[in-house]
Amino acid sequence: MTPPDGTPVRVGVFGLLGSGNLGNDGSLEAVLGYLRTAHPDAVVDALCGGPEVVTARYGIPATRLHWYRGEYRTASRAGAIAAKGLGKLVDAFRTAAWVRRHDVVIVPGMGVLEATLPLRPWGFPYALFLLCASGRLLRTPVALVGVGAATIGSRPTRALVRWSARLAAYRSYRDAQSRDALRAMGVDTADDAVFPDLAFALPTPRPGGPAGPPGLVCVGVMAFHGSDDDRARAAEIHRRYLDGTTRFVRTLVEDGRPVRLLTGDACDAPVVAAILDAVDSPLVTAAEAASLADLMAETAAADTVVAIRYHNLICALKVGTPTLALSYAAKSDALMARMGLGAYRHPAREVDADRLLEQFRALEKHAAQLRRILVERNLAATRQLDRQFAALTTALFPAADQARARAPQEAP
The missing domain is CATH 3.40.50.2000 (Glycogen Phosphorylase B;)
Known part of the structure:
Protein backbone atom coordinates (compact mmCIF):
# COMPACT_ATOMS: atom_id res chain seq x y z
CA MET A 1 0.00 0.00 0.00
CA PRO A 203 1.01 -22.45 6.25
CA THR A 204 0.23 -26.04 7.18
CA PRO A 205 2.89 -28.64 6.32
CA ARG A 206 2.03 -30.58 3.20
CA PRO A 207 0.88 -34.18 3.72
CA GLY A 208 3.49 -36.82 3.15
CA GLY A 209 6.22 -35.46 5.39
CA PRO A 210 8.54 -37.72 7.39
CA ALA A 211 6.55 -40.26 9.36
CA GLY A 212 7.35 -40.92 12.98
CA PRO A 213 7.83 -44.37 14.48
CA PRO A 214 4.62 -46.38 14.97
CA GLY A 215 2.65 -45.25 18.01
CA LEU A 216 4.62 -42.01 18.47
CA VAL A 217 3.30 -39.66 21.16
CA CYS A 218 4.47 -36.04 21.26
CA VAL A 219 4.50 -34.65 24.80
CA GLY A 220 4.87 -30.87 24.99
CA VAL A 221 6.46 -29.65 28.22
CA MET A 222 6.93 -26.29 29.92
CA ALA A 223 8.81 -24.62 32.75
CA PHE A 224 5.46 -24.24 34.50
CA HIS A 225 5.31 -22.59 37.93
CA GLY A 226 1.71 -21.35 37.97
CA SER A 227 0.38 -17.88 37.29
CA ASP A 228 1.38 -14.45 38.53
CA ASP A 229 -0.93 -14.97 41.51
CA ASP A 230 0.75 -18.29 42.41
CA ARG A 231 4.22 -16.98 43.30
CA ALA A 232 4.01 -18.28 46.88
CA ARG A 233 3.26 -21.81 45.63
CA ALA A 234 5.43 -21.74 42.49
CA ALA A 235 7.89 -24.45 43.58
CA GLU A 236 5.12 -26.80 44.73
CA ILE A 237 3.13 -26.31 41.51
CA HIS A 238 6.20 -26.97 39.38
CA ARG A 239 7.12 -30.11 41.31
CA ARG A 240 3.60 -31.52 41.03
CA TYR A 241 3.45 -30.77 37.30
CA LEU A 242 6.87 -32.28 36.62
CA ASP A 243 6.27 -35.39 38.73
CA GLY A 244 2.91 -36.10 37.08
CA THR A 245 4.22 -35.54 33.57
CA THR A 246 7.27 -37.72 34.21
CA ARG A 247 5.08 -40.55 35.52
CA PHE A 248 2.89 -40.29 32.43
CA VAL A 249 5.90 -40.46 30.08
CA ARG A 250 7.35 -43.41 32.02
CA THR A 251 4.05 -45.32 31.68
CA LEU A 252 3.99 -44.74 27.92
CA VAL A 253 7.55 -46.05 27.65
CA GLU A 254 6.70 -49.12 29.72
CA ASP A 255 3.96 -49.80 27.15
CA GLY A 256 6.59 -49.63 24.40
CA ARG A 257 5.43 -46.26 23.04
CA PRO A 258 8.04 -43.86 21.60
CA VAL A 259 7.79 -40.35 23.11
CA ARG A 260 9.00 -37.09 21.57
CA LEU A 261 9.36 -34.15 23.96
CA LEU A 262 8.45 -30.71 22.57
CA THR A 263 9.12 -27.24 23.96
CA GLY A 264 8.01 -23.74 23.00
CA ASP A 265 10.49 -21.51 24.79
CA ALA A 266 14.18 -21.63 25.60
CA CYS A 267 13.35 -21.72 29.32
CA ASP A 268 11.76 -25.19 28.93
CA ALA A 269 15.11 -26.98 28.45
CA PRO A 270 15.55 -27.92 32.16
CA VAL A 271 12.18 -29.70 32.14
CA VAL A 272 13.22 -31.75 29.12
CA ALA A 273 16.52 -32.62 30.81
CA ALA A 274 14.74 -33.66 34.03
CA ILE A 275 12.35 -36.00 32.20
CA LEU A 276 15.12 -37.54 30.07
CA ASP A 277 17.17 -38.15 33.21
CA ALA A 278 14.27 -39.62 35.17
CA VAL A 279 12.97 -41.96 32.46
CA ASP A 280 16.35 -42.84 30.85
CA SER A 281 15.07 -44.75 27.83
CA PRO A 282 15.99 -44.67 24.13
CA LEU A 283 12.26 -44.45 23.43
CA VAL A 284 12.24 -40.86 24.78
CA THR A 285 13.81 -38.20 22.56
CA ALA A 286 13.69 -34.40 22.46
CA ALA A 287 12.86 -32.26 19.43
CA GLU A 288 14.89 -29.17 18.57
CA ALA A 289 12.21 -26.95 17.05
CA ALA A 290 13.14 -23.41 16.00
CA SER A 291 9.73 -22.31 14.74
CA LEU A 292 6.05 -23.17 14.77
CA ALA A 293 6.59 -24.78 11.35
CA ASP A 294 9.05 -27.16 13.02
CA LEU A 295 6.54 -27.91 15.78
CA MET A 296 3.80 -28.55 13.22
CA ALA A 297 6.06 -31.02 11.41
CA GLU A 298 6.78 -32.80 14.70
CA THR A 299 3.12 -33.05 15.71
CA ALA A 300 2.05 -34.10 12.19
CA ALA A 301 4.36 -37.13 12.49
CA ALA A 302 2.75 -38.25 15.77
CA ASP A 303 -0.28 -40.43 16.42
CA THR A 304 -1.33 -38.25 19.34
CA VAL A 305 -0.17 -35.20 21.28
CA VAL A 306 -0.29 -34.27 24.97
CA ALA A 307 0.89 -30.70 25.57
CA ILE A 308 0.76 -27.76 27.94
CA ARG A 309 2.06 -24.74 26.00
CA TYR A 310 -0.70 -22.90 24.15
CA HIS A 311 1.10 -22.82 20.79
CA ASN A 312 2.14 -26.47 21.07
CA LEU A 313 -1.58 -27.17 21.22
CA ILE A 314 -2.27 -24.91 18.23
CA CYS A 315 0.39 -26.62 16.12
CA ALA A 316 -0.99 -30.08 16.88
CA LEU A 317 -4.60 -29.06 16.28
CA LYS A 318 -3.74 -27.21 13.07
CA VAL A 319 -2.18 -30.30 11.50
CA GLY A 320 -5.15 -32.40 12.61
CA THR A 321 -3.48 -34.59 15.25
CA PRO A 322 -5.71 -35.70 18.16
CA THR A 323 -4.56 -33.67 21.14
CA LEU A 324 -4.99 -33.61 24.92
CA ALA A 325 -4.29 -30.32 26.73
CA LEU A 326 -2.61 -29.97 30.09
CA SER A 327 -4.52 -26.78 30.72
CA TYR A 328 -3.12 -23.98 32.87
CA ALA A 329 -5.31 -21.06 31.73
CA ALA A 330 -8.69 -20.24 30.22
CA LYS A 331 -7.05 -19.67 26.83
CA SER A 332 -6.25 -23.39 26.55
CA ASP A 333 -9.78 -24.35 27.52
CA ALA A 334 -11.20 -21.93 24.95
CA LEU A 335 -8.90 -23.22 22.22
CA MET A 336 -9.82 -26.85 22.84
CA ALA A 337 -13.53 -26.02 22.88
CA ARG A 338 -13.24 -24.02 19.62
CA MET A 339 -11.56 -26.97 17.92
CA GLY A 340 -14.10 -29.52 19.18
CA LEU A 341 -11.85 -31.24 21.73
CA GLY A 342 -13.15 -29.59 24.89
CA ALA A 343 -13.51 -32.96 26.64
CA TYR A 344 -9.79 -33.66 26.38
CA ARG A 345 -8.31 -31.38 29.05
CA HIS A 346 -6.40 -32.07 32.25
CA PRO A 347 -5.41 -29.50 34.92
CA ALA A 348 -1.71 -28.63 34.73
CA ARG A 349 -1.63 -27.61 38.39
CA GLU A 350 -2.86 -31.01 39.56
CA VAL A 351 -1.43 -33.56 37.12
CA ASP A 352 -2.74 -37.01 38.06
CA ALA A 353 -0.80 -39.49 35.93
CA ASP A 354 -3.44 -42.24 36.28
CA ARG A 355 -6.31 -39.96 35.31
CA LEU A 356 -4.23 -38.43 32.52
CA LEU A 357 -3.52 -41.89 31.12
CA GLU A 358 -7.22 -42.71 31.23
CA GLN A 359 -8.04 -39.55 29.24
CA PHE A 360 -5.23 -40.35 26.82
CA ARG A 361 -6.69 -43.80 26.13
CA ALA A 362 -10.07 -42.21 25.41
CA LEU A 363 -8.42 -39.75 23.04
CA GLU A 364 -6.79 -42.57 21.09
CA LYS A 365 -10.02 -44.55 20.99
CA HIS A 366 -11.81 -41.67 19.25
CA ALA A 367 -8.85 -40.54 17.13
CA ALA A 368 -10.47 -41.10 13.72
CA GLN A 369 -13.56 -39.07 14.62
CA LEU A 370 -11.44 -36.30 16.15
CA ARG A 371 -9.33 -36.01 13.00
CA ARG A 372 -12.48 -35.40 10.94
CA ILE A 373 -13.64 -32.74 13.38
CA LEU A 374 -10.28 -30.98 13.21
CA VAL A 375 -10.42 -30.79 9.41
CA GLU A 376 -13.75 -28.94 9.63
CA ARG A 377 -12.64 -26.62 12.45
CA ASN A 378 -9.41 -25.70 10.67
CA LEU A 379 -11.29 -24.70 7.53
CA ALA A 380 -13.55 -22.48 9.65
Whole structure:
Protein backbone atom coordinates (compact mmCIF):
# COMPACT_ATOMS: atom_id res chain seq x y z
CA MET A 1 0.00 0.00 0.00
CA THR A 2 1.21 3.49 -0.83
CA PRO A 3 -0.41 6.66 0.60
CA PRO A 4 -1.69 9.34 -1.83
CA ASP A 5 1.62 11.26 -1.62
CA GLY A 6 3.49 8.24 -3.00
CA THR A 7 5.40 7.47 0.20
CA PRO A 8 5.17 3.79 1.27
CA VAL A 9 3.30 3.31 4.53
CA ARG A 10 5.58 2.69 7.51
CA VAL A 11 4.44 -0.21 9.72
CA GLY A 12 6.01 -1.06 13.07
CA VAL A 13 5.55 -4.41 14.84
CA PHE A 14 6.03 -4.57 18.61
CA GLY A 15 6.44 -7.24 21.27
CA LEU A 16 8.61 -9.87 22.93
CA LEU A 17 9.61 -11.17 19.52
CA GLY A 18 12.82 -13.04 18.77
CA SER A 19 13.27 -13.76 22.49
CA GLY A 20 12.96 -17.54 22.33
CA ASN A 21 9.17 -17.94 22.53
CA LEU A 22 8.04 -19.76 19.38
CA GLY A 23 4.40 -18.76 19.79
CA ASN A 24 5.20 -15.05 19.84
CA ASP A 25 7.36 -15.41 16.74
CA GLY A 26 4.62 -17.39 15.01
CA SER A 27 2.19 -14.52 15.55
CA LEU A 28 4.73 -12.14 14.02
CA GLU A 29 5.20 -14.45 11.05
CA ALA A 30 1.43 -14.53 10.45
CA VAL A 31 1.18 -10.73 10.46
CA LEU A 32 4.20 -10.37 8.17
CA GLY A 33 2.53 -12.81 5.78
CA TYR A 34 -0.60 -10.66 5.79
CA LEU A 35 1.38 -7.45 5.19
CA ARG A 36 3.40 -8.96 2.35
CA THR A 37 0.23 -10.20 0.66
CA ALA A 38 -2.19 -7.33 1.26
CA HIS A 39 0.28 -4.40 1.53
CA PRO A 40 3.44 -5.46 -0.29
CA ASP A 41 4.80 -1.90 -0.53
CA ALA A 42 4.68 -1.33 3.24
CA VAL A 43 8.01 -0.67 4.94
CA VAL A 44 8.14 -2.82 8.09
CA ASP A 45 10.43 -2.83 11.11
CA ALA A 46 10.23 -4.02 14.73
CA LEU A 47 10.73 -2.87 18.31
CA CYS A 48 11.25 -6.18 20.04
CA GLY A 49 13.02 -8.33 22.60
CA GLY A 50 15.42 -10.10 20.23
CA PRO A 51 16.22 -7.72 17.35
CA GLU A 52 19.13 -9.76 15.98
CA VAL A 53 16.96 -12.88 15.71
CA VAL A 54 14.05 -11.00 14.12
CA THR A 55 16.29 -9.40 11.51
CA ALA A 56 18.10 -12.64 10.68
CA ARG A 57 14.93 -14.75 10.53
CA TYR A 58 12.41 -12.36 8.96
CA GLY A 59 14.58 -9.89 7.09
CA ILE A 60 13.25 -6.72 8.69
CA PRO A 61 15.17 -4.03 10.63
CA ALA A 62 14.67 -4.32 14.38
CA THR A 63 15.44 -2.25 17.49
CA ARG A 64 15.88 -3.56 21.03
CA LEU A 65 12.75 -3.12 23.15
CA HIS A 66 14.52 -1.99 26.33
CA TRP A 67 17.47 0.38 26.73
CA TYR A 68 18.69 -1.57 29.79
CA ARG A 69 19.83 -5.02 28.66
CA GLY A 70 19.23 -6.60 32.07
CA GLU A 71 15.54 -5.64 32.14
CA TYR A 72 14.26 -9.17 32.80
CA ARG A 73 16.96 -10.16 35.30
CA THR A 74 16.29 -9.69 39.02
CA ALA A 75 18.14 -6.60 40.25
CA SER A 76 19.62 -6.86 43.76
CA ARG A 77 22.58 -4.50 43.71
CA ALA A 78 22.13 -0.74 43.96
CA GLY A 79 23.77 -0.17 40.56
CA ALA A 80 21.45 -2.60 38.79
CA ILE A 81 18.38 -1.14 40.51
CA ALA A 82 19.43 2.37 39.48
CA ALA A 83 20.08 1.23 35.89
CA LYS A 84 16.63 -0.34 35.73
CA GLY A 85 15.03 2.84 37.01
CA LEU A 86 16.93 4.97 34.50
CA GLY A 87 15.93 2.51 31.79
CA LYS A 88 12.23 3.18 32.47
CA LEU A 89 12.76 6.88 31.80
CA VAL A 90 14.93 6.33 28.74
CA ASP A 91 12.45 3.81 27.30
CA ALA A 92 9.66 6.40 27.46
CA PHE A 93 11.59 8.64 25.06
CA ARG A 94 12.91 5.74 22.94
CA THR A 95 9.41 4.30 22.48
CA ALA A 96 7.88 7.66 21.54
CA ALA A 97 10.67 8.32 19.03
CA TRP A 98 10.13 4.90 17.45
CA VAL A 99 6.36 5.31 17.27
CA ARG A 100 6.76 8.74 15.66
CA ARG A 101 8.54 7.18 12.68
CA HIS A 102 5.53 5.02 11.78
CA ASP A 103 2.10 5.41 10.24
CA VAL A 104 0.76 2.27 11.94
CA VAL A 105 1.98 0.02 14.77
CA ILE A 106 0.80 -3.59 15.16
CA VAL A 107 1.12 -5.77 18.26
CA PRO A 108 0.77 -9.26 16.72
CA GLY A 109 -1.08 -11.71 18.92
CA MET A 110 0.61 -12.93 22.12
CA GLY A 111 -0.87 -12.82 25.63
CA VAL A 112 -0.03 -9.15 26.04
CA LEU A 113 -3.08 -8.39 28.21
CA GLU A 114 -2.77 -11.29 30.64
CA ALA A 115 -0.65 -12.47 33.57
CA THR A 116 -1.23 -16.22 33.38
CA LEU A 117 2.54 -16.62 33.86
CA PRO A 118 4.68 -14.76 36.42
CA LEU A 119 4.95 -11.11 35.36
CA ARG A 120 6.26 -7.85 36.83
CA PRO A 121 4.23 -4.69 36.10
CA TRP A 122 7.29 -2.59 35.24
CA GLY A 123 8.49 -5.05 32.62
CA PHE A 124 6.42 -5.74 29.52
CA PRO A 125 3.12 -4.22 30.82
CA TYR A 126 4.92 -0.89 31.27
CA ALA A 127 6.49 -1.18 27.81
CA LEU A 128 3.08 -1.84 26.24
CA PHE A 129 1.60 1.15 28.07
CA LEU A 130 4.40 3.39 26.74
CA LEU A 131 3.65 2.16 23.22
CA CYS A 132 -0.10 2.76 23.37
CA ALA A 133 0.26 6.13 25.15
CA SER A 134 2.81 7.25 22.53
CA GLY A 135 0.49 6.16 19.75
CA ARG A 136 -2.41 8.17 21.15
CA LEU A 137 -0.22 11.23 21.82
CA LEU A 138 1.42 11.17 18.38
CA ARG A 139 -1.73 10.10 16.50
CA THR A 140 -0.17 6.86 15.27
CA PRO A 141 -2.78 4.09 15.48
CA VAL A 142 -1.70 1.12 17.59
CA ALA A 143 -3.49 -2.16 16.86
CA LEU A 144 -3.66 -5.06 19.34
CA VAL A 145 -4.38 -7.86 16.87
CA GLY A 146 -5.63 -11.26 18.02
CA VAL A 147 -4.25 -10.78 21.53
CA GLY A 148 -4.90 -12.76 24.69
CA ALA A 149 -6.24 -11.24 27.90
CA ALA A 150 -7.11 -12.51 31.36
CA THR A 151 -8.36 -10.94 34.57
CA ILE A 152 -5.30 -9.76 36.53
CA GLY A 153 -5.00 -9.75 40.32
CA SER A 154 -2.05 -7.37 40.69
CA ARG A 155 -3.41 -3.81 40.82
CA PRO A 156 -0.41 -2.10 39.15
CA THR A 157 -0.33 -4.66 36.32
CA ARG A 158 -4.09 -4.48 35.89
CA ALA A 159 -4.00 -0.67 35.66
CA LEU A 160 -1.23 -0.69 33.04
CA VAL A 161 -3.03 -3.33 30.96
CA ARG A 162 -6.37 -1.51 31.21
CA TRP A 163 -4.90 1.82 30.07
CA SER A 164 -2.93 0.17 27.27
CA ALA A 165 -6.10 -1.37 25.91
CA ARG A 166 -8.06 1.87 26.23
CA LEU A 167 -5.39 3.83 24.35
CA ALA A 168 -5.12 1.35 21.46
CA ALA A 169 -6.86 2.32 18.22
CA TYR A 170 -7.89 -1.25 17.34
CA ARG A 171 -8.37 -4.42 19.39
CA SER A 172 -9.25 -7.98 18.51
CA TYR A 173 -8.91 -11.14 20.60
CA ARG A 174 -8.00 -14.77 20.12
CA ASP A 175 -10.98 -15.97 22.18
CA ALA A 176 -14.18 -14.66 23.78
CA GLN A 177 -12.76 -15.17 27.29
CA SER A 178 -10.07 -12.58 26.53
CA ARG A 179 -12.67 -10.01 25.49
CA ASP A 180 -14.76 -10.79 28.55
CA ALA A 181 -11.72 -10.45 30.84
CA LEU A 182 -10.87 -7.03 29.45
CA ARG A 183 -14.48 -5.91 29.85
CA ALA A 184 -14.35 -7.09 33.47
CA MET A 185 -11.27 -4.91 33.97
CA GLY A 186 -13.19 -1.81 32.88
CA VAL A 187 -12.56 -1.56 29.13
CA ASP A 188 -15.42 -0.93 26.68
CA THR A 189 -15.16 -3.88 24.28
CA ALA A 190 -18.49 -3.41 22.48
CA ASP A 191 -16.81 -2.83 19.11
CA ASP A 192 -14.07 -5.45 19.54
CA ALA A 193 -14.08 -8.72 17.59
CA VAL A 194 -12.94 -12.27 18.32
CA PHE A 195 -11.04 -14.39 15.80
CA PRO A 196 -8.93 -17.57 15.99
CA ASP A 197 -5.31 -17.26 17.07
CA LEU A 198 -3.09 -15.74 14.37
CA ALA A 199 -1.01 -18.92 14.22
CA PHE A 200 -3.88 -20.61 12.38
CA ALA A 201 -3.02 -18.34 9.42
CA LEU A 202 0.42 -19.92 9.05
CA PRO A 203 1.01 -22.45 6.25
CA THR A 204 0.23 -26.04 7.18
CA PRO A 205 2.89 -28.64 6.32
CA ARG A 206 2.03 -30.58 3.20
CA PRO A 207 0.88 -34.18 3.72
CA GLY A 208 3.49 -36.82 3.15
CA GLY A 209 6.22 -35.46 5.39
CA PRO A 210 8.54 -37.72 7.39
CA ALA A 211 6.55 -40.26 9.36
CA GLY A 212 7.35 -40.92 12.98
CA PRO A 213 7.83 -44.37 14.48
CA PRO A 214 4.62 -46.38 14.97
CA GLY A 215 2.65 -45.25 18.01
CA LEU A 216 4.62 -42.01 18.47
CA VAL A 217 3.30 -39.66 21.16
CA CYS A 218 4.47 -36.04 21.26
CA VAL A 219 4.50 -34.65 24.80
CA GLY A 220 4.87 -30.87 24.99
CA VAL A 221 6.46 -29.65 28.22
CA MET A 222 6.93 -26.29 29.92
CA ALA A 223 8.81 -24.62 32.75
CA PHE A 224 5.46 -24.24 34.50
CA HIS A 225 5.31 -22.59 37.93
CA GLY A 226 1.71 -21.35 37.97
CA SER A 227 0.38 -17.88 37.29
CA ASP A 228 1.38 -14.45 38.53
CA ASP A 229 -0.93 -14.97 41.51
CA ASP A 230 0.75 -18.29 42.41
CA ARG A 231 4.22 -16.98 43.30
CA ALA A 232 4.01 -18.28 46.88
CA ARG A 233 3.26 -21.81 45.63
CA ALA A 234 5.43 -21.74 42.49
CA ALA A 235 7.89 -24.45 43.58
CA GLU A 236 5.12 -26.80 44.73
CA ILE A 237 3.13 -26.31 41.51
CA HIS A 238 6.20 -26.97 39.38
CA ARG A 239 7.12 -30.11 41.31
CA ARG A 240 3.60 -31.52 41.03
CA TYR A 241 3.45 -30.77 37.30
CA LEU A 242 6.87 -32.28 36.62
CA ASP A 243 6.27 -35.39 38.73
CA GLY A 244 2.91 -36.10 37.08
CA THR A 245 4.22 -35.54 33.57
CA THR A 246 7.27 -37.72 34.21
CA ARG A 247 5.08 -40.55 35.52
CA PHE A 248 2.89 -40.29 32.43
CA VAL A 249 5.90 -40.46 30.08
CA ARG A 250 7.35 -43.41 32.02
CA THR A 251 4.05 -45.32 31.68
CA LEU A 252 3.99 -44.74 27.92
CA VAL A 253 7.55 -46.05 27.65
CA GLU A 254 6.70 -49.12 29.72
CA ASP A 255 3.96 -49.80 27.15
CA GLY A 256 6.59 -49.63 24.40
CA ARG A 257 5.43 -46.26 23.04
CA PRO A 258 8.04 -43.86 21.60
CA VAL A 259 7.79 -40.35 23.11
CA ARG A 260 9.00 -37.09 21.57
CA LEU A 261 9.36 -34.15 23.96
CA LEU A 262 8.45 -30.71 22.57
CA THR A 263 9.12 -27.24 23.96
CA GLY A 264 8.01 -23.74 23.00
CA ASP A 265 10.49 -21.51 24.79
CA ALA A 266 14.18 -21.63 25.60
CA CYS A 267 13.35 -21.72 29.32
CA ASP A 268 11.76 -25.19 28.93
CA ALA A 269 15.11 -26.98 28.45
CA PRO A 270 15.55 -27.92 32.16
CA VAL A 271 12.18 -29.70 32.14
CA VAL A 272 13.22 -31.75 29.12
CA ALA A 273 16.52 -32.62 30.81
CA ALA A 274 14.74 -33.66 34.03
CA ILE A 275 12.35 -36.00 32.20
CA LEU A 276 15.12 -37.54 30.07
CA ASP A 277 17.17 -38.15 33.21
CA ALA A 278 14.27 -39.62 35.17
CA VAL A 279 12.97 -41.96 32.46
CA ASP A 280 16.35 -42.84 30.85
CA SER A 281 15.07 -44.75 27.83
CA PRO A 282 15.99 -44.67 24.13
CA LEU A 283 12.26 -44.45 23.43
CA VAL A 284 12.24 -40.86 24.78
CA THR A 285 13.81 -38.20 22.56
CA ALA A 286 13.69 -34.40 22.46
CA ALA A 287 12.86 -32.26 19.43
CA GLU A 288 14.89 -29.17 18.57
CA ALA A 289 12.21 -26.95 17.05
CA ALA A 290 13.14 -23.41 16.00
CA SER A 291 9.73 -22.31 14.74
CA LEU A 292 6.05 -23.17 14.77
CA ALA A 293 6.59 -24.78 11.35
CA ASP A 294 9.05 -27.16 13.02
CA LEU A 295 6.54 -27.91 15.78
CA MET A 296 3.80 -28.55 13.22
CA ALA A 297 6.06 -31.02 11.41
CA GLU A 298 6.78 -32.80 14.70
CA THR A 299 3.12 -33.05 15.71
CA ALA A 300 2.05 -34.10 12.19
CA ALA A 301 4.36 -37.13 12.49
CA ALA A 302 2.75 -38.25 15.77
CA ASP A 303 -0.28 -40.43 16.42
CA THR A 304 -1.33 -38.25 19.34
CA VAL A 305 -0.17 -35.20 21.28
CA VAL A 306 -0.29 -34.27 24.97
CA ALA A 307 0.89 -30.70 25.57
CA ILE A 308 0.76 -27.76 27.94
CA ARG A 309 2.06 -24.74 26.00
CA TYR A 310 -0.70 -22.90 24.15
CA HIS A 311 1.10 -22.82 20.79
CA ASN A 312 2.14 -26.47 21.07
CA LEU A 313 -1.58 -27.17 21.22
CA ILE A 314 -2.27 -24.91 18.23
CA CYS A 315 0.39 -26.62 16.12
CA ALA A 316 -0.99 -30.08 16.88
CA LEU A 317 -4.60 -29.06 16.28
CA LYS A 318 -3.74 -27.21 13.07
CA VAL A 319 -2.18 -30.30 11.50
CA GLY A 320 -5.15 -32.40 12.61
CA THR A 321 -3.48 -34.59 15.25
CA PRO A 322 -5.71 -35.70 18.16
CA THR A 323 -4.56 -33.67 21.14
CA LEU A 324 -4.99 -33.61 24.92
CA ALA A 325 -4.29 -30.32 26.73
CA LEU A 326 -2.61 -29.97 30.09
CA SER A 327 -4.52 -26.78 30.72
CA TYR A 328 -3.12 -23.98 32.87
CA ALA A 329 -5.31 -21.06 31.73
CA ALA A 330 -8.69 -20.24 30.22
CA LYS A 331 -7.05 -19.67 26.83
CA SER A 332 -6.25 -23.39 26.55
CA ASP A 333 -9.78 -24.35 27.52
CA ALA A 334 -11.20 -21.93 24.95
CA LEU A 335 -8.90 -23.22 22.22
CA MET A 336 -9.82 -26.85 22.84
CA ALA A 337 -13.53 -26.02 22.88
CA ARG A 338 -13.24 -24.02 19.62
CA MET A 339 -11.56 -26.97 17.92
CA GLY A 340 -14.10 -29.52 19.18
CA LEU A 341 -11.85 -31.24 21.73
CA GLY A 342 -13.15 -29.59 24.89
CA ALA A 343 -13.51 -32.96 26.64
CA TYR A 344 -9.79 -33.66 26.38
CA ARG A 345 -8.31 -31.38 29.05
CA HIS A 346 -6.40 -32.07 32.25
CA PRO A 347 -5.41 -29.50 34.92
CA ALA A 348 -1.71 -28.63 34.73
CA ARG A 349 -1.63 -27.61 38.39
CA GLU A 350 -2.86 -31.01 39.56
CA VAL A 351 -1.43 -33.56 37.12
CA ASP A 352 -2.74 -37.01 38.06
CA ALA A 353 -0.80 -39.49 35.93
CA ASP A 354 -3.44 -42.24 36.28
CA ARG A 355 -6.31 -39.96 35.31
CA LEU A 356 -4.23 -38.43 32.52
CA LEU A 357 -3.52 -41.89 31.12
CA GLU A 358 -7.22 -42.71 31.23
CA GLN A 359 -8.04 -39.55 29.24
CA PHE A 360 -5.23 -40.35 26.82
CA ARG A 361 -6.69 -43.80 26.13
CA ALA A 362 -10.07 -42.21 25.41
CA LEU A 363 -8.42 -39.75 23.04
CA GLU A 364 -6.79 -42.57 21.09
CA LYS A 365 -10.02 -44.55 20.99
CA HIS A 366 -11.81 -41.67 19.25
CA ALA A 367 -8.85 -40.54 17.13
CA ALA A 368 -10.47 -41.10 13.72
CA GLN A 369 -13.56 -39.07 14.62
CA LEU A 370 -11.44 -36.30 16.15
CA ARG A 371 -9.33 -36.01 13.00
CA ARG A 372 -12.48 -35.40 10.94
CA ILE A 373 -13.64 -32.74 13.38
CA LEU A 374 -10.28 -30.98 13.21
CA VAL A 375 -10.42 -30.79 9.41
CA GLU A 376 -13.75 -28.94 9.63
CA ARG A 377 -12.64 -26.62 12.45
CA ASN A 378 -9.41 -25.70 10.67
CA LEU A 379 -11.29 -24.70 7.53
CA ALA A 380 -13.55 -22.48 9.65
CA ALA A 381 -10.53 -20.90 11.37
CA THR A 382 -8.96 -20.04 8.01
CA ARG A 383 -12.14 -18.30 6.82
CA GLN A 384 -12.41 -16.34 10.07
CA LEU A 385 -8.82 -15.14 9.88
CA ASP A 386 -9.42 -13.94 6.32
CA ARG A 387 -12.10 -11.72 7.86
CA GLN A 388 -9.66 -10.61 10.59
CA PHE A 389 -7.13 -9.38 8.04
CA ALA A 390 -9.82 -7.69 5.96
CA ALA A 391 -11.01 -5.87 9.10
CA LEU A 392 -7.45 -4.85 9.89
CA THR A 393 -7.01 -3.35 6.42
CA THR A 394 -10.22 -1.38 6.79
CA ALA A 395 -9.22 -0.08 10.24
CA LEU A 396 -5.55 0.73 9.63
CA PHE A 397 -5.10 1.15 5.89
CA PRO A 398 -8.12 3.15 4.73
CA ALA A 399 -6.33 4.53 1.65
CA ALA A 400 -5.67 1.01 0.35
CA ASP A 401 -9.21 -0.05 1.17
CA GLN A 402 -10.68 2.91 -0.68
CA ALA A 403 -8.43 2.31 -3.69
CA ARG A 404 -9.56 -1.29 -3.82
CA ALA A 405 -13.19 -0.18 -3.72
CA ARG A 406 -12.60 2.25 -6.64
CA ALA A 407 -10.78 -0.30 -8.77
CA PRO A 408 -12.75 -1.88 -11.66
CA GLN A 409 -14.26 -5.16 -10.61
CA GLU A 410 -13.32 -8.26 -12.59
CA ALA A 411 -16.11 -10.01 -14.39
CA PRO A 412 -17.19 -13.20 -12.67
